Amino acid sequence: MAKTSWTHALNRVAENLREVISSHGGESVLLLDYLGSTGLLTWYYPRRLWNAIGATRTDYGICAKSGHDALSLHYGLDYGIVPEDLLSQKLIVYWGFNGAVSSPHTWNLSLKARRENGALIVAVDPRRTKTAENADIWLNPRPGTDVALAYGIAKYIIEENYIDSAFIQRWTTGFDQFKKEALNWDLGRVEEVTGVKGAAIEKLGQAYGTFKPSATMIGVGFQKSLQGAESVRSVALLTTLLGLHRGFFYSSDYGRLVNMSYLTGEQFTSLSPKVVNQVTVGELVKRGAFKFIYIYNMNPALTLPGQKALREGLQRDDVFVVVHDTHWTETADFADVVLPAATYLEKDDLAIAWSHNHVMISRRVIEPQGESRDEVWVMQEVARRMSLQEEWLYESPWKAIEEALDGALMTGTCEDLLEGKSLLLRYRPRTEYQTPSGRVELYSTVAEAQGFSPIPVQILMEVCKGEFILLNSATTKYSHTQFQEVYGAIPTIVHVNSNDAEQHEIKDGNVLRLYNEQGELHLNAIVTDSVPKGVLWCPSLGVDLRGEPQNAITSNVPQSLGDGSTYNSTHVRIERKQNHSSSDWR
Numbered sequence: 124m125a126k127t128s129w130t131h132a133l134n135r136v137a138e139n140l141r142e143v144i145s146s147h148g149g150e151s152v153l154l155l156d157y158l159g160s161t162g163l164l165t166w167y168y169p170r171r172l173w174n175a176i177g178a179t180r181t182d183y184g185i186c187a188k189s190g191h192d193a194l195s196l197h198y199g200l201d202y203g204i205v206p207e208d209l210l211s212q213k214l215i216v217y218w219g220f221n222g223a224v225s226s227p228h229t230w231n232l233s234l235k236a237r238r239e240n241g242a243l244i245v246a247v248d249p250r251r252t253k254t255a256e257n258a259d260i261w262l263n264p265r266p267g268t269d270v271a272l273a274y275g276i277a278k279y280i281i282e283e284n285y286i287d288s289a290f291i292q293r294w295t296t297g298f299d300q301f302k303k304e305a306l307n308w309d310l311g312r313v314e315e316v317t318g319v320k321g322a323a324i325e326k327l328g329q330a331y332g333t334f335k336p337s338a339t340m341i342g343v344g345f346q347k348s349l350q351g352a353e354s355v356r357s358v359a360l361l362t363t364l365l366g367l368h369r370g371f372f373y374s375s376d377y378g379r380l381v382n383m384s385y386l387t388g389e390q391f392t393s394l395s396p397k398v399v400n401q402v403t404v405g406e407l408v409k410r411g412a413f414k415f416i417y418i419y420n421m422n423p424a425l426t427l428p429g430q431k432a433l434r435e436g437l438q439r440d441d442v443f444v445v446v447h448d449t450h451w452t453e454t455a456d457f458a459d460v461v462l463p464a465a466t467y468l469e470k471d472d473l474a475i476a477w478s479h480n481h482v483m484i485s486r487r488v489i490e491p492q493g494e495s496r497d498e499v500w501v502m503q504e505v506a507r508r509m510s511l512q513e514e515w516l517y518e519s520p521w522k523a524i525e526e527a528l529d530g531a532l533m534t535g536t537c538e539d540l541l542e543g544k545s546l547l548l549r550y551r552p553r554t555e556y557q558t559p560s561g562r563v564e565l566y567s568t569v570a571e572a573q574g575f576s577p578i579p580v581q582i583l584m585e586v587c588k589g590e591f592i593l594l595n596s597a598t599t600k601y602s603h604t605q606f607q608e609v610y611g612a613i614p615t616i617v618h619v620n621s622n623d624a625e626q627h628e629i630k631d632g633n634v635l636r637l638y639n640e641q642g643e644l645h646l647n648a649i650v651t652d653s654v655p656k657g658v659l660w661c662p663s664l665g666v667d668l669r670g671e672p673q674n675a676i677t678s679n680v681p682q683s684l685g686d687g688s689t690y691n692s693t694h695v696r697i698e699r700k701q702n703h704s705s706s707d708w709r
Contacts, residue, residue, distance in 0.1 A: 137508035149177030162472035171388035189687025199557025202378030214334035219345025275313030285332030287366025297566025408436030429679035613665030
């Protein structure tokens with residue numbers, strides 16, 4: 124790829140984009156973007172161009188969507204507590220949520236609640252994470268069996284009369300149907316499915332019943348499995364039995380009142396862009412469904428499942444690929460044009476956090492380095508070169524933010540923000556439920572109308588003899604695939620249970636081949652008891668010793684509820700590579 128000027132690069136982008144739209148229509152243009160940054164000017168505002176031309180976009184399903192949709196069935200919107208609420212809790216349950224690693228601010232508040240308020244901290248996770256190691260109680264169910272565990276706890280809460288009957292009568296519908304299902308899950312059945320001892324189930328049920336109030340922190344990674352949506356809603360409903368208004372945390376996004384459709388331009392256009400499933404988009408790219416692909420704020424050549432199909436598609440001769448990024452990522456290798464982007468240190472922006480409601484402008488600390496340009500500038504320059512006339516494409520981005528924040532601030536004004544003050548966003552009342560009944564629907568009428576089970580269902584995952592379930596999750600040094608230039612490459616390791624290692628004659632440092640019908644990975648073995656038998660664990664989004672992406676073998680089958688990702692339902696077999704150690708691959 125030859126170096127060129129911004130003028131030439133942008134002209135080429137605009138010319139190809141105009142030609143593709145003229146020949147194939149706006150739907151043949153694919154916007155691939157996601158959570159590299161949540162800045163309003165980095166991620167949201169630049170979508171105006173793509174909404175103006177009617178480009179196809181994804182449903183952003185690889186991360187949290189199935190959990191969002193599942194909670195919405197019962198609560199209307201999926202917001203719950205905010206981090207400051209943790210300080211007043213007597214019980215804090217991290218369910219499928221390694222908060223000590225992936226959310227240190229909420230974890231530190233939990234530790235403060237334990238230290239100053241006597242709060243009990245519980246971890247529910249198949250793996251002995253840093254959170255589990257520092258919790259007062261740890262339950263480790265088999266992966267994907269959380270619905271059974273939740274029902275077992277619900278049965279205990281009901282039978283021990285820990286439920287808040289007045290709350291259930293006033294604020295819920297469908298309790299009798301939910302109760303009927305919960306009572307079917309006796310301790311023996313739950314133990315058989317989950318592997319968790321009956322005494323431990325009762326201990327957590329008793330903790331829920333006696334340590335009040337409580338907060339249940341539901342992990343996003345927790346719902347990246349075939350059972351993910353069902354698991355999330357089953358766990359959240361426990362808090363309702365106890366008389367808590369939205370006594371869980373999953374995400375605060377839908378609790379805020381920021382007008383995102385104004386920022387993205389969706390409210391200005393009559394076009395209805397095609398939306399495709401992000402989990403399976405690689406297959407569409409492979410089949411040539413798109414003739415122009417614009418990628419920013421994302422590194423799909425590592426992060427998406429179905430890597431073989433995606434990479435084959437990006438290499439097609441009949442697709443023009445543009446990447447705008449701060450670093451030369453794996454995705455940039457597939458681009459026809461690579462545009463250098465400014466980092467968060469080189470531009471002003473305003474980010475709305477995933478969990479808390481504090482907001483403050485992020486001011487740049489240095490001028491843009493080299494030839495880097497921010498997303499707003501690039502978007503508007505392309506629009507000008509295409510002679511697009513919509514005035515809202517050229518609106519001052521800070522004016523757009525002011526309009527989007529109209530009515531969304533609890534304290535202060537946009538002028539205060541521009542002066543550098545820290546403000547608070549308004550938050551929807553936790554006593555408000557946007558369901559057809561206006562209450563928490565333990566038996567969801569919306570789910571029933573959509574053809575899903577009105578109450579959570581335990582979907583059993585069959586694991587064939589000799590197969591392992593491969594889990595992956597975040598580690599302390601990396602945000603997705605970012606910061607490898609600071610800390611080095613994501614470790615090429617796989618954790619193996621000591622009993623499984625003995626059976627397969629595996630020792631620390633051996634190179635293991637993990638394989639399934641999609642491909643194979645070669646990784647350094649670490650023998651440990653932090654994972655249970657039959658389970659493997661890798662740091663997420665890395666590559667193997669040969670440079671093959673981890674997502675070459677992860678599942679690209681979406682969940683039925685929400686179409687979300689199923690990374691943690693990936694089945695593999697293992698084989699020790701003979702006469703190889705990790706040094707042979709370096």
